[in-house]
Amino acid sequence: MKKVKITVKRITEHKDLSAEYENPIEHACDMKIGDEFISVDGVKPEGFCDSAWESMEKFVKELANGGGNFFDGWMKNKYSAMISCNDGFRPVSFYLETVNDD
Numbered sequence: 001m002k003k004v005k006i007t008v009k010r011i012t013e014h015k016d017l018s019a020e021y022e023n024p025i026e027h028a029c030d031m032k033i034g035d036e037f038i039s040v041d042g043v044k045p046e047g048f049c050d051s052a053w054e055s056m057e058k059f060v061k062e063l064a065n066g067g068g069n070f071f072d073g074w075m076k077n078k079y080s081a082m083i084s085c086n087d088g089f090r091p092v093s094f095y096l097e098t099v100n101d102d
Contacts, residue, residue, distance in 0.1 A: 001064045002098045003039065003098070004042070004063045004096055004098055005036060005037070005099045006060070006095075006096055007034070007095045008094060011033060011091075011093075012092075014089055017088065018090075031052075031092050038099070042061035051085055051087060052086075056081075063081070063096060079097060079098045080098070
């Protein structure tokens with residue numbers, strides 16, 4: 001299996017939706033742009049957000065098993081994916097890519 005690097009690329013916040021629909025939550029997301037995590041053997045990295053992992057797990061596992069080319073050429077690098085977590089109030093975009101051990 002390959003390692004998969006998960007990099008936080010963008011964090012968006014929909015304050016209007018939060019104000020209208022969400023109960024206040026402390027520390028709803030502690031991710032920062034540029035944060036990096038490594039998944040080994042398709043396993044969720046320690047300390048990684050459970051909700052975000054649910055959104056990307058199948059992509060990480062596919063990449064870890066040497067797969068890729070999602071949706072017939074969606075990504076320029078066929079061994080990568082751009083996935084967002086499922087938080088509708090503050091979605092985080094993650095770049096997933098296989099990495100070598102060297």
